[in-house]
Amino acid sequence: MNREVVSYLEKVEAGHRPTREEALLLADEIDIPRLMATAAFLRDQGHRNIITFSKKVFIPLTHLCRDVCHYCTFAQPPKKGEQVFMTPEQVLDIARQGAAMGCKEALFTLGDKPELRYKAAREALAALGHETTLSYLAAMAKLVHEETGLFPHLNPGLMSDEDLAILRPLAPSMGIMLESTAISLLEKGKAHHGSPDKDPAVRLEGLRRAGRAQVPFTSGILIGIGETRAERIESLLALRDIHDEFGNLQEVIIQNFRAKPGTRMSDAPEPDLDELLWTLAITRIVFGPEMNIQVPPNLSPGQLQPLVAAGINDWGGVSPLTPDFVNPEAPWPHLDKLATETAATGKLLIERLTIYPEYALQPERWLDPAMRTSVIQAIDSEGYPRTEEWSPGEDTPPPEADLKLLAAHMPARVDPWLKSILDRAVKGERLDETEVSRLFLARGDEFTAVCRTADQLRQKMNGDTVTYVVNRNINYTNVCYFKCQFCAFSKGKLTENLRGKPYVLGMDEIQRRTQEAWSRGATEVCMQGGIHPSYTGQTYIDITRAVKEAVPGMHVHAFSPLEVWQGAETLGISLKEFLSRLKDAGLGTLPGTAGEVLDDEVRRVLCPDKINTAQWFEVMETAHSLGIRTTSTIMYGHIDGPINWARHLLGLRDLQARTGGFTEFVPLPFVHMEAPIYLKGRARKGPTFREAVLMHAVARLTLHPHITNIQTSWVKMGPEGVKACLNAGVNDMGGTLMNETITRAAGASHGQEMEPYRMEDIIRGNARLPRQRSTPYGDVPDERVRVSFQAAPLEDLRFTAAKEYERS
Structure with a gap:
């Protein structure tokens, strides 16, 4: 030549x-x-x-x-x-x-x-x-x-x-x-x-x-x-x-x-x-x-x-x-x-x-x-065909091929670039969007390598303990004037999906559910709902006070950044002032929901009338500045892809590096069955199993060392999916979730409640040690643990119909 x-x-x-x-x-x-x-x-x-x-x-x-x-x-x-x-x-x-x-x-x-x-x-x-x-x-x-x-x-x-x-x-x-x-x-x-x-x-x-x-x-x-x-x-x-x-x-x-x-x-x-x-x-x-x-x-x-x-x-x-x-x-x-x-x-x-x-x-x-x-509806996030029956929320076994890859030893041969990304992540270095996206593309031996590395990092940071919290979801209304394209929970004249009847809960029912949760060993009530047209920031303050009056020792984990933004806006006060009032009323922590995917390229289609990415981060940074800790989430697998996920994770990492206010990261795979955007033919069937497991593993690697708790959602992943995620960087199983309703409204088979003994069976079945925790990852009294294992059956729920929002 x-x-x-x-x-x-x-x-x-x-x-x-x-x-x-x-x-x-x-x-x-x-x-x-x-x-x-x-x-x-x-x-x-x-x-x-x-x-x-x-x-x-x-x-x-x-x-x-x-x-x-x-x-x-x-x-x-x-x-x-x-x-x-x-x-x-x-x-x-x-x-x-x-x-x-x-x-x-x-x-x-x-x-x-x-x-x-x-x-x-x-x-x-x-x-x-x-x-x-x-x-x-x-x-x-x-x-x-x-x-x-x-x-x-x-x-x-x-x-x-x-x-x-x-x-x-x-x-x-x-x-x-x-x-x-x-x-x-x-x-x-x-x-x-x-x-x-x-x-x-x-x-x-x-x-x-x-x-x-x-x-x-x-x-x-x-x-x-x-x-x-x-x-x-x-x-x-x-x-x-x-x-x-x-x-x-x-x-x-x-x-x-x-x-x-x-x-x-x-x-x-x-x-x-x-x-x-x-x-x-x-x-x-x-x-x-x-x-x-x-x-x-x-x-x-x-x-x-x-x-x-x-x-x-x-x-x-x-x-x-x-x-x-x-x-x-x-x-x-x-x-x-x-x-x-x-x-x-x-x-x-x-x-x-x-x-x-x-x-x-x-x-x-x-x-x-x-x-x-x-x-x-036939493809995954890369445009390749879905070759499995599994979807989040469905009672379908995970694909055997992926489970075998998760159980395999670290492969001897890994792409040099991928290996360098993994090495840098383990050292705690900040990856860029291209590098994080590359981790999400892992298949075959690369999938094994990413999950194995994430789990090794989990063991180093968290040991073999897997935590969970005993809690109750209280969704105080399902009436909402926002039109999020993924939501099958909200009801009202302005929503597109009216599966079920619109309702509001009175303060007496909120207090009854709080007291019942305490009697069953709960240390937390997680409170979120639709954005009711008549609700103002004072409504959220009153709800918080009602919980603390009913059970002073209950931790109030409540109100997404959307509710916080709307609450401050309706009262005509700053975010800082509104969050201070909530904290004075007894608010403990904020859930990091309403984030979906923190990339406005996605949000403009998925939830166009909701707060944007910058506003979500502003609420969280303000909360952190007041000493209010929060969780962080992602709801993924619909119209998004690896580059959007990378931007989301890196945004969380950067804020955490400044404030240290996030307690955990929670991947929430999209449950498609009743979601309006899926029913309109514009969204995928949620992430594939490989993508869902990778979200946990890549999060562990990308957020290290700033966010050390990675949670998996048993409601979305199912028990077998949870076991897989516990081998891919996860150290927390979230809440027992008395009365989970939002995911089940979307069509999920899993939900309602996973009692502590079932939580611990799964954890021990993965050769790990269970520990009940508080919302901010502290210890809980032995008395609370004993009560949680002796819980009586839940009473029937009581609802007040919001007839003015019903359709004939």
């Missing part, structure tokens, strides 16, 4: 994007290992340790095609007496079998407009009630998605603007292979002779149409069909130009020609492995770190490790059910074998949807409204 090329590759590794002239310099480069090294370096920058695939079924709607490519066995002329289109019943049968096997994609393959060439196609379509192949394709895509939930990926050949407009609401992605821009391939005796749809100019215009229509699109090149290396680079540059203009090229496929019996090119030489590796490396160099570059694994059996080394990050669609109808001689690798061979390269095999994550996470731009909800 000459010095000029070496210098050029070094520039590429430093972030330089090759120009057309520079890319063409590589046409004669023969040092393939050096090219592969650069390509692998770039791939790792953009895709970390992940190689993706789509679990699919192959639906060959018809084998008829008006083109006659001389290497193709998929396209066949009609034969007398043979069916030329799959029937709806046949299509659905394949789709249902695939869905039962966990497939997410239905790949529709078909020839290009066969009705323009064959009478048999026209007659068959007419019998099916359609004039065109694309009309029938639209009907079948709609049928499959509605009946099975599979996401159609459409490869129908060239499409007009009208075709794209019809198909876009029915499929999240489509594709067409460019194959080559070499015009010489159209000449007589060449691969594309007699195939009008393979004209490069026509093909490229089809790709531009998809770009203008904002359809996430797949394309690529077919190598070894008579083109030169320089022509391959020209083809890649043409694809790059289109992507630069429209941004919709979600992947580039490099497919190696395979000679097939019965075709005119049956004796043509196939490209060897070096030719494929050279092309893959050049593709990565031309496109850079971010592009998804795919190679079909079934066309290079036994050679998967060098393919990964050449810079790919995707294996394409792999079916556990149907063969590759385009290359029927090449069976798909078994998914377990594919995962094993991928792991042997140091990479982790991850399933994706037919639409790639970066496009799934921008549904307003890249998805038709008809497709948005089903995609949003």
Whole structure:
């Protein structure tokens, strides 16, 4: 390799994007290992340790095609007496079998407009009630998605603007292979002779149409069909130009020609492995770190490790059910074998949807409204598919694969950057947003490493003691004039979800519940409610006094920053003055709720009329300045993601470094079932189990050494989830929660109360030592502990209906 090329590759590794002239310099480069090294370096920058695939079924709607490519066995002329289109019943049968096997994609393959060439196609379509192949394709895509939930990926050949407009609401992605821009391939005796749809100019215009229509699109090149290396680079540059203009090229496929019996090119030489590796490396160099570059694994059996080394990050669609109808001689690798061979390269095999994550996470731009909800509710925070049944609040076991990773030993091999982040976190250094986000992306062995490190840090800071508090929730009203999109608890004329009846509690009922809680061993009442239109700051002062009059020894943990802000505003006094009055009335600590995600990018959608991030922090800092300690929380897993979580955690850390006022951090995973934003189709199904566990572990690492207590919510995580979190940095199980109502209103199965003996069974079952604590993490008298283990059943709750806020 000459010095000029070496210098050029070094520039590429430093972030330089090759120009057309520079890319063409590589046409004669023969040092393939050096090219592969650069390509692998770039791939790792953009895709970390992940190689993706789509679990699919192959639906060959018809084998008829008006083109006659001389290497193709998929396209066949009609034969007398043979069916030329799959029937709806046949299509659905394949789709249902695939869905039962966990497939997410239905790949529709078909020839290009066969009705323009064959009478048999026209007659068959007419019998099916359609004039065109694309009309029938639209009907079948709609049928499959509605009946099975599979996401159609459409490869129908060239499409007009009208075709794209019809198909876009029915499929999240489509594709067409460019194959080559070499015009010489159209000449007589060449691969594309007699195939009008393979004209490069026509093909490229089809790709531009998809770009203008904002359809996430797949394309690529077919190598070894008579083109030169320089022509391959020209083809890649043409694809790059289109992507630069429209941004919709979600992947580039490099497919190696395979000679097939019965075709005119049956004796043509196939490209060897070096030719494929050279092309893959050049593709990565031309496109850079971010592009998804795919190679079909079934066309290079036994050679998967060098393919990964050449810079790919995707294996394409792999079916556990149907063969590759385009290359029927090449069976798909078994998914377990594919995962094993991928792991042997140091990479982790991850399933994706037919639409790639970066496009799934921008549904307003890249998805038709008809497709948005089903995609949003199928993905996790990174845009990968949810592959588990577990959701927060549901009575479903956690995924076994994640539990095994949690139980595993610290892996020997960890990404150097991730290891450096973990080392700095353990030292108590402040991480930046990018570093915290990177921790949230951990999968496979990296997930084990993050959780193990967090738990080691927990043991160092807290020992093996796990604490909990005996408390009662008193939600004094569910009437609220705010319209938070995640809330299924609040009721009233201005709310959107009226599950249950609106109520207010009188002071006598608040006092009765307080006294009953004390008689059952509670040391705390946790008080929050809706923001009732008639409530002022004086209401909250009166509620606090009522509790202290009923039981002077009860700790009052009450009023979110939203209630504090509204209370001060309604009295026309400063936050400091209002908080001082609450403290004088008997307020002990503030709950750190109403924070949801402390990033206004999220809050503008999730809770637009609520206090903003700066106001939430202002309430907390003011409280801390008065000696009022508070908890801190995050409610996550809806429309947010790792960067938002990072900003939230770092904001908490920075305030704690100044004030020291937070007692703990409490992750609250989004419970989706009855949440308005989920019912409107705009939110995910809460975090995945991996994400939920990681929130606890990453919080431990990010907040160290300033916030030392990390709590898990048994109401959201369930008993088995709690056990997992106790092995990922958690040292506190929160409250026993007599009368938990807010999470259950959202649809959770867990709730009401976890008695002390059940708390302690879980803790001891994790080989840890239980300890009852006070709200600010002090000791509680032995008398309180004894009473809590002898508690009588709770009496029935008493409510006063707020009839003026009911709807007929």
